[in-house]
Amino acid sequence: MSTRHPVIAVTGSSGAGTSTVKTALEHIFLRESLKACIVEGDSFHKYDRYQMRDQVAKAQACGENLSHFGPDGNHFEKLESLFRDYGETGTGKIRYYLHNDEESAPYKQKPGTFTPWEDIGDDTDMLFYEGLHGGVVNDKVNIAQHVDLLVGVVPIVNLEWIQKIHRDTASRGYEPEAVTETILRRMHDYVHYIAPQFSRTDINFQRVPTVDTSNPFIARDIPTPDESFVVIRFRDPNKFGVDFPYLLSMLHDSFISRRNTIVVPGGKMGLAMEIILSPIADTMMENQRGLERSARRMDY
Numbered sequence: 116m117s118t119r120h121p122v123i124a125v126t127g128s129s130g131a132g133t134s135t136v137k138t139a140l141e142h143i144f145l146r147e148s149l150k151a152c153i154v155e156g157d158s159f160h161k162y163d164r165y166q167m168r169d170q171v172a173k174a175q176a177c178g179e180n181l182s183h184f185g186p187d188g189n190h191f192e193k194l195e196s197l198f199r200d201y202g203e204t205g206t207g208k209i210r211y212y213l214h215n216d217e218e219s220a221p222y223k224q225k226p227g228t229f230t231p232w233e234d235i236g237d238d239t240d241m242l243f244y245e246g247l248h249g250g251v252v253n254d255k256v257n258i259a260q261h262v263d264l265l266v267g268v269v270p271i272v273n274l275e276w277i278q279k280i281h282r283d284t285a286s287r288g289y290e291p292e293a294v295t296e297t298i299l300r301r302m303h304d305y306v307h308y309i310a311p312q313f314s315r316t317d318i319n320f321q322r323v324p325t326v327d328t329s330n331p332f333i334a335r336d337i338p339t340p341d342e343s344f345v346v347i348r349f350r351d352p353n354k355f356g357v358d359f360p361y362l363l364s365m366l367h368d369s370f371i372s373r374r375n376t377i378v379v380p381g382g383k384m385g386l387a388m389e390i391i392l393s394p395i396a397d398t399m400m401e402n403q404r405g406l407e408r409s410a411r412r413m414d415y
Contacts, residue, residue, distance in 0.1 A: 118406050120205040121241045121399045122198050122261060123151075124249025127268035128184075128309050131275055132322065136266055137245045139388035143396050144243075152201070152239040156246015157212035159194045161187070164227025171300075182297075184247060185304030191256045194248060198261035201242045206235045240400065250312035259315045264395060267316035274324050274338065276331040295332060317355070318391065319348040322381060343381035346372070347391070355395050365390050 123140065127133040144151050160183055162170050167181075167188070174181035181187055193208065200207035211230045213219035219226045235242075250259040250267070259265060270278065276298055283289045283297075313319055322345050324338035349357050352375050362377055363369055366387055369379040379387045 118399075118402045120202050121263040121403065122202055122244070123241060123264045123266070123396075124198075124244040124246075124262045125266045125268060126247065126249035126312050126316070128247065128275055128279075128305065131268045131270055132278065133245050133268045135385060136268055136320070136388055136392075137243075139385055139392060140243060140396070142389060143393050146393075147396065147400065149240045149396070149400065150238065151241050151243040152209070152235050154197070154209055154242060154244045154246075155212060156194075156244065156248055157214070158210050158229065159190045159246070159248070160212065161189055163212075163229055165225075180300050180303055182301040182304045184301045185308050186253065186255070189248060191248065191251060191253070191258065194251075195256045195258045195261065198242070198244075198258060201235065202261055202263075205239065206237055207242075208232045209235055240403070247309065248312075250315045251308060252311070252315070253308070259312070263399065264318075265312075265316045266392075267313045267319040269313050269319065270322040271324070271328075273328040273331040274322060274343075277328060277334045277337055280331065280334075281337050291332070315350075317350055319346075319350075320384065320388070321346045321348070322384070340381035340384060345379050345381055345384045345387065346376060347379065347387060348373075348376045350375070355398070357391075362387075362390065 125133050125136045125140075140151075143149070160167070167183075170188075171181050183189065197207040197209065210232045211218075213222060213224055213226055213228055213230065215226050219228070222230055224230070244262075248258060249262060250265050252259050269275070279298065280291055280294045283294045284291055322343050324343045326338050326342050328334060328338065349355070352359070359371060359377060363371070366377075366379045366383050369377055369383070369387075372378050
């Protein structure tokens with residue numbers, strides 16, 4: 116944990132909707148003129164797109180499973196080192212995963228490959244991670260301990276599967292059967308490495324549909340935001356001084372379901388994120404500036 120070099124991590128499964136939180140935070144960074152080092156979880160996968168296909172085939176031939184959800188498919192130690200080093204020094208090692216032709220063209224590489232590792236510049240205000248593993252803890256690493264604000268995004272599992280199936284078939288060209296096979300192959304790692312993170316998150320956003328999603332494998336469309344609620348749970352409301360009456364007044368038709376939980380209409384998810392996260396980011400930056408002012412006074 117770091118006051119001088121804060122780390123914010125948004126964690127969620129494939130297709131969960133972490134990009135919604137990323138967009139909300141990018142709005143905050145822009146509005147507050149903050150320079151964030153943005154890190155995508157894909158860049159800490161162990162294998163590129165082509166290597167992963169080969170490794171999955173080898174694992175299956177041996178009766179084993181390999182997925183992007185578990186430790187065998189990722190550099191957990193390097194991710195923990197990044198969070199720890201950034202918190203201590205404001206720098207660390209990062210690289211980029213090149214998803215498509217547009218991203219790979221400047222590097223003259225194939226899509227689906229990684230750029231070389233490089234150092235973060237020393238002129239950033241904070242590190243922002245979006246990916247699968249921002250809160251992972253196992254017998255070898257404790258990534259969560261180095262995060263100042265850990266945010267989870269996790270639709271109920273049937274909705275998560277619907278979103279993944281629709282995304283992968285519509286934008287990535289996969290057949291529904293192939294996406295279903297991937298979901299099944301990842302299940303062990305999902306249970307052991309993805310789901311446990313959401314008991315460690317400071318704030319959790321869970322979208323719950325109000326329409327029937329009982330068979331996600333035949334669903335023809337994704338429930339719209341207006342066909343859902345968002346359950347927002349704060350692990351410790353006192354940690355960030357959560358003002359529930361203020362949230363209720365700003366988010367029409369919201370209500371308190373438990374002492375640490377507020378429920379808002381699905382269409383207000385983005386607004387809720389900005390209202391909740393803006394004062395937290397402001398407090399982080401004010402604490403950082405206060406530390407810098409104290410350091411300057413000591414220099415005199």
